[in-house]
Amino acid sequence: MPEGHSVHRIARQFDRNIVGRRVSASSPQGRFAEGATVIDGREATAVRAVGKQMFLEFDDDIWLRVHLGMYGAWDFAGEIIVDPTIASANGRMGQTNQRGTDLDAIMDAAGENSLTSIGAPRRTRVHVRMSEQTTGLAEETEWPPPVVGQVRLRLMTVPTPSPLDADASGGASGRVGPTTCADLRGPTACELQTADEVAATIAKLGPDPLVDDLAEGEERFTAVVRRKPTAIGQLLMDQSVVSGIGNVYRAELLFRARLNPHTPGRDVPEEVVRGLWHDWTRLLRIGVETGQMMTMDDLSPDDYRRAMASRDDRHWVYHRAGLPCRVCGTEIALEEMATRKLYWCPSCQR
Template sequence: MPEGHSVHRIARQFERNFVGHRIAVSSPQGRFAEGAAVLNGTELIEVWAVGKQMFMGFAGDHWLRIHLGIYGAWDFSGDIQADATIASANGRMGQTNQRGTVFDAEGENSLTSIGAPRKTRVRMAEAEKESALDVANSFPPEPIGQVRVRLLTDTVCADLRGPTACEVLTQEQVDAVLNRLGPDPQRDPSDVAGQKFVDTIRKKNTAIGLLLMDQSVVAGIGNVYRAEMLFRAGIDPYRPGKLITEDEAWALWRDWVYLLEIGVQTGQMMTIDGLEGEAWRKAMANRADRHWVYKREGMPCLKCGTNIRLDEMANRKLYWCPSCQT
């Protein structure tokens, strides 16, 4: 499932390419036909994300809420103008900090597809096949697979497949969704937001490993960031929130502010600090070189040498070091 940094990057791509335009909205699949009819032909006013959810504000007090879930993805085609922080194409990532161009083996942050990794191919939902996505010879391209919603301008097309949520809301309904979500430091990095996170954590008897994944506690953290943040903090994922100290809770919040910004700027969940030169390029290109514990089960901890442990917590994989995290 895309974590918070990816959704913020998708929002930036829409802001750069679609905001200020009247949008032709359709549902090639048919499942969003009613909602598409409401939005079709109206101007897109604003786009932003909170955690794993994106909100697109259209003229007439209509909002399109998208939650990609595990399988959702946006596929873009046409004359795409990249946000300064999304200088990538077909899986290539070009950094703005002059460290050089790197290639992301996961293909997660391509200009042409963001969300569930699709690289240059899309999965045909019903037949479980894969087919080449070739949009070079026509615009807009013919829909491929089960496209829930298509957003189209004169120059850019965005197709959404496989979302968990795709619905039209009023402002009042948007506010109700936001009230159920925890703070997102990309929207509000203030100490007030941080204190809300700290207070929520420290009054609960739930394991901290579960609390960090609870979107009502903090928005945007998924399995990767959960594992990496707790390792960086040296905290046992099973420790109850009420036994997390004030200082530890604040350190978690500040680390989330820090890591989320890196993710938005680079497109990668880079959680190992201090990498330079070739080590940095390797880490940007390969997930195995940029994480401390995630997907390293059975391998020696990079700090202490203890084998990284893999558990299951609430039906999600949990990676951690039983020696470093106490």
């Protein structure tokens, strides 16, 4: 399932490429045809991400709520303007012992930090690829891109004619400004909401370090966890307790805290609960910057490159069932907790 860092990256991509533009909307799959008709031709005016959900505002106070769920993703084509706040994977954030090291951008082999498909990892069919330096279409290609697979919603920016781009007869001769296509596939939720409905949806979510005041979020998170008899391994996945944490971050946060996932929340020492919040804040920011769930610290430049290129080299316990713990050598355990796979070290996390 796409976790919180992916949704924040999607929102930033929308802010750079869609917000402030009028869009055409369609539902090639047909399952969102009525909603697409409502927003077709409207201007996207704002976007926000909270946890695993994104909210895209259109004029007349109409909001699109998208929850990617297990398999959802946004695929982008056309001219993609890179958000300058999302740095290349240069090793600086999370690599506090490597100040001054400047590593080149490292792309994950599975495309996890792709600019063209964000959400559930996939090898997307991309017709036009853009870089930070690109100002026009990278190559001549079919436009709009052909619909591939089950696209719930397609949003395309509508070109705005410019007097400087007029032909001899006074008519506009081509599209002006960035032209971007965003295809939504496989979401759990795709619906229109009013502003009040958006507020009600967000009110049900736990704090998000990139949205809420950090101090207030810490207090909310700590108070809820400390009064719950539920296992901490389940609480971290509960979006009403804390927003954005999924299966990968859950396993890694618990290992980094050396915390047994079965410990009732109310039995976790307060300083450990607060430590989980601070660690989540840090890891989420690293995920947004790099596009990858990097959870290992103090790596050498070579190890960092290897980890950024392969998921198997950037996690402590996730997806390592049966392999020796990187710290103590104990076999990493795999079990099911609340229908989701849980990876942990029985020795380090007693």
